[in-house]
Amino acid sequence: MTLQLGSPDTECYRKLISWVSTPDELMQFAGAGFHFPLTETQLRSSIEDQTIIPFKVSDSTGSPVGYAEIHIREQSAFLCRIILGDQESRGKGYGTQLIRLLLDYVSDNINCTLVELNVYEFNKAAIRCYEKAGFSVNPAIKTVREFNGRSWTSLRMQYQPDHQNGNY
Numbered sequence: 370m371t372l373q374l375g376s377p378d379t380e381c382y383r384k385l386i387s388w389v390s391t392p393d394e395l396m397q398f399a400g401a402g403f404h405f406p407l408t409e410t411q412l413r414s415s416i417e418d419q420t421i422i423p424f425k426v427s428d429s430t431g432s433p434v435g436y437a438e439i440h441i442r443e444q445s446a447f448l449c450r451i452i453l454g455d456q457e458s459r460g461k462g463y464g465t466q467l468i469r470l471l472l473d474y475v476s477d478n479i480n481c482t483l484v485e486l487n488v489y490e491f492n493k494a495a496i497r498c499y500e501k502a503g504f505s506v507n508p509a510i511k512t513v514r515e516f517n518g519r520s521w522t523s524l525r526m527q528y529q530p531d532h533q534n535g536n537y
């Protein structure tokens with residue numbers, strides 16, 4: 370499957386809502402910014418912020434298979450709210466392909482020297498995916514919050530483009 374990035378449409382939002390079926394899945398995918406159940410209104414109002422660029426992730430037929438956002442911060446670009454919808458499609462390298470597409474987008478469109486993301490410590494598949502795409506954990510930044518009766522430890526992962534050699 371070859372993935373492509375596009376602008377989210379109503380079909381994409383409906384699919385995304387169907388992929389997130391519990392409060393814990395919502396927290397894992399998107400952090401604390403949304404309330405379960407996810408709604409199109411919440412999604413649309415969150416991207417009214419001009420510093421957030423939302424993406425439909427589709428297969429070569431244009432069908433939505435995932436979702437992701439890039440948040441533009443002062444010092445960096447943050448990759449956020451990353452998901453591949455079909456559980457059967459996970460663990461096959463598509464997540465890494467998606468992160469590379471997002472890094473290409475940052476390289477072509479955003480002037481920054483650092484790309485970052487937050488990921489929960491228990492989310493080993495996501496951490497491995499981000500490592501394969503060139504990210505590494507910054508051990509100095511870690512946050513813990515309580516949600517749904519347990520502690521959620523969030524790690525910061527960072528990617529430094531090699532501008533000198535023209536590599537992203």
Ligand SMILES: CC(C)(COP(=O)(O)OP(=O)(O)OC[C@H]1O[C@@H](n2cnc3c(N)ncnc32)[C@H](O)[C@@H]1OP(=O)(O)O)[C@@H](O)C(=O)NCCC(=O)NCCS
Binds near residue numbers: 397
């Ligand atoms: C995070 C996500 C996008 C990654 O996509 P993916 O297609 O699964 O990623 P990849 O297949 O490229 O990489 C996953 C890696 O983790 C490995 N992996 C899977 N489960 C694992 C586990 N429990 N422990 C360790 N590694 C694991 C896979 O084998 C693969 O590594 P490999 O290629 O070396 O074998 C996808 O899993 C997803 O949508 N998860 C649900 C939403 C979510 O958690 N989003 C992250 C928000 S930060």
